Amino acid sequence: MKTKDNKNVIYWLFTGCFLIFIMVIVGGITRLTDSGLSISNYKLITGTIPPIGETEWQDAFKLYQQHPEFKHYNSHFTLSDFKSIYFWEWLHRLIGRVIGLVFFFPFLYFLITKQLTTSTIKKSIILLGLGAFQGFLGWYMVKSGLVDMPDVSHFRLAAHLTAAFLTFAATLWVALDLIYPNKKIINKTYRNLIIGTYIILLIQIIYGAFIAGLKAGLLHNHWPLMNEGKFIHPSVYAYDSFTANILENPSGIQFVHRMLAIVVVSLIVLLWYKSRALQLTINQKKAIKAILILVVFQFLLGVFTLLLYVPVWLGVLHQVGAFFLLTAMTFMLHRFSK
DSSP, X not given: OOOTTOHHHHHHHHHHHHHHHHHHHHHHHHHHTTOTXXXXXXXXXXXXXXXXXXXXXXXXXXXXXXXXXXXXXXXXXXXXXXXXXXXXXXXXXXXXXXXXXXXXXXXXXXXXXXXXXXXXXHHHHHHHHHHHHHHHHHHHHHHTTSSSSSSOOHHHXXXXXXXXXXXXXXXXXXXXXXXXOOOOOOOHHHHHHHHHHHHHHHHHHHHHHHHHHHTGGGSOOOSSSOGGGOSSOGGXXXXXXXXXXXXXXXXXXXXXXXXXXXXXXXXXXXXXXXXXXXXXXXXXXXXHHHHHHHHHHHHHHHHHHHHTTOOHHHHHHHHHHHHHHHHHHHHHHHHTTO
């Protein structure tokens, strides 16, 4: 019998992490190319294969023509146009299916061959639950854009994206538990500062999803001031209530995203500054340096994405930057927690 929680288990978890990363990239492209509503039905098995032949493509196109996105925005689309947006949504869903298979069947194999400890079994079941919930959120999000207006709810989009990030972070955390099984004395004050920064980063990621869902990145394409040379443009507080302005108003949401970017950078600089008084391991030093570099890179990406009016490639790169930053923060939190 093989030893429990061996290298194969770690490789399996990292494979899942990599596939989630690819799915987030493809999901970003799907969103930025407005491809997400091209497939209006969900077929778990038969949906794996795209339309084959002219007849099946025409049937898929006719189904798309019945929904709001075609009627409101894309009534000029030809079959060729439809195929281009269909591809990204199909690929996004295909990767989701592959992730499910990659998580479930190896888990079943490791379970039968008794290669998992009781703790890892429990954690793996949670990961499977997170993956299933993520798939449900994807369907729930698309559903919101097929009824009256051809736009998915930015709240559902944020839930879908955040769930993907958290599923990745949880999978990485379980892998790190296996790589670094020994506990050590920790500085709880510094650890709590990392947790606070992590939470603010997650909120910033949620606001990034709000930006994508409402296309708020196409407003106020100036930096550091907003339109008309104003730090706070009047449109930021145009809605009746404070809550509506920060949760539903595209201008207000962009302003919050701008300010949170500064907060995240400031907190990470503070983490770096305070770390100089600590006795650090090599991995802890690497984590801090990586986070410092990544947050500066991500901040600049955000600024240029805004100034250049959100080109697809730069928008995707900005989302990838957020992914890498969360990865580094997860690693850092683990190294300062266990």
